[in-house]
Amino acid sequence: MTTKPHIPTAAESASDEKQTGRVEAFSDGVFAIAITLLVLELKTPHIPAMPPAEHGPPTAAWLCEELLKEWPSYIAFITSFLSVLIMWMHHHAMFKLVKRVSPALLLANGVLLLAVSIVPFPTAVVAEYMTTPAASTAAALYSGAFVFVALTFVAVLLTALRPECLAADADPKVVRTFRRTYWIGPPCYGLALAAAAFNPWISMAICTALWMLWAGMMLPRRKA
Amino acid sequence: MTTKPHIPTAAESASDEKQTGRVEAFSDGVFAIAITLLVLELKTPHIPAMPPAEHGPPTAAWLCEELLKEWPSYIAFITSFLSVLIMWMHHHAMFKLVKRVSPALLLANGVLLLAVSIVPFPTAVVAEYMTTPAASTAAALYSGAFVFVALTFVAVLLTALRPECLAADADPKVVRTFRRTYWIGPPCYGLALAAAAFNPWISMAICTALWMLWAGMMLPRRKA
Amino acid sequence: MTTKPHIPTAAESASDEKQTGRVEAFSDGVFAIAITLLVLELKTPHIPAMPPAEHGPPTAAWLCEELLKEWPSYIAFITSFLSVLIMWMHHHAMFKLVKRVSPALLLANGVLLLAVSIVPFPTAVVAEYMTTPAASTAAALYSGAFVFVALTFVAVLLTALRPECLAADADPKVVRTFRRTYWIGPPCYGLALAAAAFNPWISMAICTALWMLWAGMMLPRRKA
Amino acid sequence: MTTKPHIPTAAESASDEKQTGRVEAFSDGVFAIAITLLVLELKTPHIPAMPPAEHGPPTAAWLCEELLKEWPSYIAFITSFLSVLIMWMHHHAMFKLVKRVSPALLLANGVLLLAVSIVPFPTAVVAEYMTTPAASTAAALYSGAFVFVALTFVAVLLTALRPECLAADADPKVVRTFRRTYWIGPPCYGLALAAAAFNPWISMAICTALWMLWAGMMLPRRKA
Numbered sequence: 001m002t003t004k005p006h007i008p009t010a011a012e013s014a015s016d017e018k019q020t021g022r023v024e025a026f027s028d029g030v031f032a033i034a035i036t037l038l039v040l041e042l043k044t045p046h047i048p049a050m051p052p053a054e055h056g057p058p059t060a061a062w063l064c065e066e067l068l069k070e071w072p073s074y075i076a077f078i079t080s081f082l083s084v085l086i087m088w089m090h091h092h093a094m095f096k097l098v099k100r101v102s103p104a105l106l107l108a109n110g111v112l113l114l115a116v117s118i119v120p121f122p123t124a125v126v127a128e129y130m131t132t133p134a135a136s137t138a139a140a141l142y143s144g145a146f147v148f149v150a151l152t153f154v155a156v157l158l159t160a161l162r163p164e165c166l167a168a169d170a171d172p173k174v175v176r177t178f179r180r181t182y183w184i185g186p187p188c189y190g191l192a193l194a195a196a197a198f199n200p201w202i203s204m205a206i207c208t209a210l211w212m213l214w215a216g217m218m219l220p221r222r223k224a
Numbered sequence: 225m226t227t228k229p230h231i232p233t234a235a236e237s238a239s240d241e242k243q244t245g246r247v248e249a250f251s252d253g254v255f256a257i258a259i260t261l262l263v264l265e266l267k268t269p270h271i272p273a274m275p276p277a278e279h280g281p282p283t284a285a286w287l288c289e290e291l292l293k294e295w296p297s298y299i300a301f302i303t304s305f306l307s308v309l310i311m312w313m314h315h316h317a318m319f320k321l322v323k324r325v326s327p328a329l330l331l332a333n334g335v336l337l338l339a340v341s342i343v344p345f346p347t348a349v350v351a352e353y354m355t356t357p358a359a360s361t362a363a364a365l366y367s368g369a370f371v372f373v374a375l376t377f378v379a380v381l382l383t384a385l386r387p388e389c390l391a392a393d394a395d396p397k398v399v400r401t402f403r404r405t406y407w408i409g410p411p412c413y414g415l416a417l418a419a420a421a422f423n424p425w426i427s428m429a430i431c432t433a434l435w436m437l438w439a440g441m442m443l444p445r446r447k448a
Numbered sequence: 449m450t451t452k453p454h455i456p457t458a459a460e461s462a463s464d465e466k467q468t469g470r471v472e473a474f475s476d477g478v479f480a481i482a483i484t485l486l487v488l489e490l491k492t493p494h495i496p497a498m499p500p501a502e503h504g505p506p507t508a509a510w511l512c513e514e515l516l517k518e519w520p521s522y523i524a525f526i527t528s529f530l531s532v533l534i535m536w537m538h539h540h541a542m543f544k545l546v547k548r549v550s551p552a553l554l555l556a557n558g559v560l561l562l563a564v565s566i567v568p569f570p571t572a573v574v575a576e577y578m579t580t581p582a583a584s585t586a587a588a589l590y591s592g593a594f595v596f597v598a599l600t601f602v603a604v605l606l607t608a609l610r611p612e613c614l615a616a617d618a619d620p621k622v623v624r625t626f627r628r629t630y631w632i633g634p635p636c637y638g639l640a641l642a643a644a645a646f647n648p649w650i651s652m653a654i655c656t657a658l659w660m661l662w663a664g665m666m667l668p669r670r671k672a
Numbered sequence: 673m674t675t676k677p678h679i680p681t682a683a684e685s686a687s688d689e690k691q692t693g694r695v696e697a698f699s700d701g702v703f704a705i706a707i708t709l710l711v712l713e714l715k716t717p718h719i720p721a722m723p724p725a726e727h728g729p730p731t732a733a734w735l736c737e738e739l740l741k742e743w744p745s746y747i748a749f750i751t752s753f754l755s756v757l758i759m760w761m762h763h764h765a766m767f768k769l770v771k772r773v774s775p776a777l778l779l780a781n782g783v784l785l786l787a788v789s790i791v792p793f794p795t796a797v798v799a800e801y802m803t804t805p806a807a808s809t810a811a812a813l814y815s816g817a818f819v820f821v822a823l824t825f826v827a828v829l830l831t832a833l834r835p836e837c838l839a840a841d842a843d844p845k846v847v848r849t850f851r852r853t854y855w856i857g858p859p860c861y862g863l864a865l866a867a868a869a870f871n872p873w874i875s876m877a878i879c880t881a882l883w884m885l886w887a888g889m890m891l892p893r894r895k896a
Contacts, residue, residue, distance in 0.1 A: 025249070025697070026700050026703065032257060035254060035337070035341065037712070039341050042345040044352050067365065082338070107887075128716050129735055133730065134735035135732070137732040215331075249473070252473055256477030260565045263568050266566075268569075268576050283581050284581065476694070476697055484702050485705075485709075487790060487793055505804055506804050507806055511797075515809070
């Protein structure tokens with residue numbers, strides 16, 4: 001009738017669960033809002049852009065053309081949406097390994113949320129300038145923002161996988177894979193940042209390739 | 225006293241619940257934000273629209289007229305609000321049948337959220353152009369966006385109802401109804417898209433009729 | 449060993465709880481977003497409003513004056529914030545009495561959320577026009593929006609307190625108080641709407657007095 | 673088989689937990705949205721700002737310069753983000769001590785949320801005017817807003833730590849520390865407000881130093 005192995009009491013484990021639960025719920029909120037605010041960058045073409053005296057009322061062909069002209073906005077929207085979505089998946093995969101929230105983890109997670117909530121800004125700049133001669137600056141801002149995001153992910157990982165936070169039953173293999181793969185982020189986005197000086201399209205292509213890589217790394221691990 | 229049929233242990237079922245819970249909470253967040261952002265498309269008429277030198281300060285009649293002129297915004301707001309609301313209801317009805325989240329379901333659900341979060345954009349375009357000669361382009365964009373939404377719903381359905389995700393106790397009748405009815409969406413919205421070329425009002429009427437249909441399909445099923 | 453009084457099985461009650469939980473979580477999201485979006489109506493005064501050639505760079509006194517000029521925005525912000533906050537409190541007080549979600553309740557609650565998410569729009573109109581001759585139209589729009597809100601609250605109440613939704617252990621006294629008091633809303637806001645034709649300030653004063661009344665009704669009931 | 677010490681029944685404790693849970697979830701939503709809306713103040717530089725006839729299309733150097741010119745926006749964004757993040761941490765630390773929600777606590781918490789949701793407004797004003805001669809007004813508005821926030825924190829603390837709300841098992845030491853330290857806020861931000869009249873940069877420096885202080889006070893307490 002006595003349970004020899006130390007099993008946390010209801011009170012203990014409830015308190016542990018709760019702490020992680022709150023941080024995750026707040027983080028989920030920030031991720032969900034940041035991802036949904038991206039749509040605000042898709043601008044309705046406005047009629048005043050076409051002087052009525054010269055052209056008459058807006059025609060179907062004109063609106064169609066105006067909408068098509070904004071294609072860089074659509075690509076920027078989709079790329080950023082999927083990037084934030086995959087960040088959210090990784091955030092949760094990481095927090096599945098965490099039992100207790102240390103002050104350092106709280107702080108690192110806060111800075112990660114700051115980085116995530118910034119994403120709509122470089123997205124808007126890329127959408128507006130990717131087809132102009134200022135594209136290289138826009139691509140540098142975008143990839144630079146993701147260097148920052150990748151660094152905050154490493155910071156969260158380093159604090160989350162410390163013994164005071166890590167769940168006792170976390171699979172050591174999964175932990176090792178996390179440790180090994182997260183270091184790849186910052187130098188890869190750094191490469192995209194460097195590439196922006198030469199060719200903004202290569203820079204953006206690297207960013208896109210990277211979130212496909214993160215998605216790929218994510219999905220098989222979940223299956224296991 | 226022994227329970228022969230396999231009943232998942234507390235640990236097993238807790239982990240299952242949790243996975244769905246997170247995806248649902250994040251999805252709820254995106255639905256709630258997308259639905260509330262729609263109000264930002266309702267624009268306050270601005271005084272500068274009326275040259276003060278010619279008319280004097282804004283009068284009650286002028287403001288009333290300006291507000292009434294924006295009626296397409298109000299209709300677009302209500303239609304999109306109810307559409308997203310009913311999508312949310314269907315999303316939950318689907319996830320009630322799901323126990324485990326597969327990588328494919330996570331991805332399909334992510335693309336569905338992308339589609340949902342886009343809705344405020346075509347809504348704004350319809351609100352601005354539905355009463356101009358450019359209405360057919362606006363209606364095509366709107367119904368086209370819903371073709372995309374309907375396709376992502378089919379994708380989520382196909383991945384959610386696979387054996388690795390489906391709850392063991394899901395009612396086969398309900399599952400069959402889902403399978404049968406979700407295929408209707410894409411061709412119906414495709415019809416609305418085609419109609420936009422001839423008459424934008426018919427296109428919008430089909431979109432409105434469709435969300436009434438989805439609402440109707442939803443409500444009786446809940447009762448059962 | 450047999451339990452004579454029918455006690456719901458874990459599966460039954462879990463499913464009941466869950467249904468309400470989801471609707472409440474989604475509603476909470478919409479309330480929280482609608483209330484926070486109100487701040488977007490507080491506009492930063494922009495420098496171009498002052499031709500630099502005539503006045504030089506913006507001075508501390510000029511900015512102070514510009515900020516003070518926007519006082520109707522601040523009052524509108526506070527009034528609407530507190531109104532939505534009190535609506536949220538009433539929404540929760542109502543849902544504490546609910547066990548099961550019927551299709552009709554889902555629909556009524558959806559229309560209530562629509563009404564709540566509209567609030568930032570009349571708030572912005574009042575903020576911009578309350579000190580102009582167009583104030584009566586603005587006040588009519590504002591009080592008209594709250595007539596709609598009040599009607600949707602009655603609709604949710606009527607569907608929520610039906611036997612198929614009401615919790616078996618709901619205090620009949622509390623239910624009676626709800627039934628008695630919610631009918632007051634629509635005619636009172638209707639009075640504010642009528643008053644707008646004569647004096648917009650009286651109309652707004654009635655709206656303010658009403659949310660104080662709702663707050664007052666709310667708070668003592670909670671104590672009991 | 674009889675449990676002598678009074679242990680709350682499932683119904684009792686569930687009802688207690690639930691009340692706090694709802695208020696916390698709603699508060700989390702408002703904090704998460706307020707913190708994420710801050711990014712909307714980071715404005716994309718617009719091409720029309722540069723007459724095309726005079727300069728040709730936008731160049732990389734021009735965009736870079738335009739982005740760098742907005743440095744006060746970035747500092748304001750980071751300062752406000754971290755301030756709201758730390759407020760959220762304190763809010764949760766306080767609510768960990770609370771078991772029951774009194775009407776007074778509900779009201780005080782509502783006013784606190786109002787204060788939190790205002791933060792993006794003074795942030796935007798500071799971002800636009802901190803490098804102009806109007807900086808002292810902007811700094812006064814910013815520090816004034818934080819005087820209000822600090823006062824609402826004191827109000828929540830006073831109502832939360834009353835016997836009818838406080839959890840029976842709250843650590844008296846932690847409660848005492850809260851009581852002692854929260855009074856520091858209003859006079860400190862008052863000092864920043866007074867400093868704005870003399871030097872806006874000193875005023876902003878005090879505000880920044882204060883959230884570092886709050887962060888420092890927060891983190892060790894969590895460890896214990």
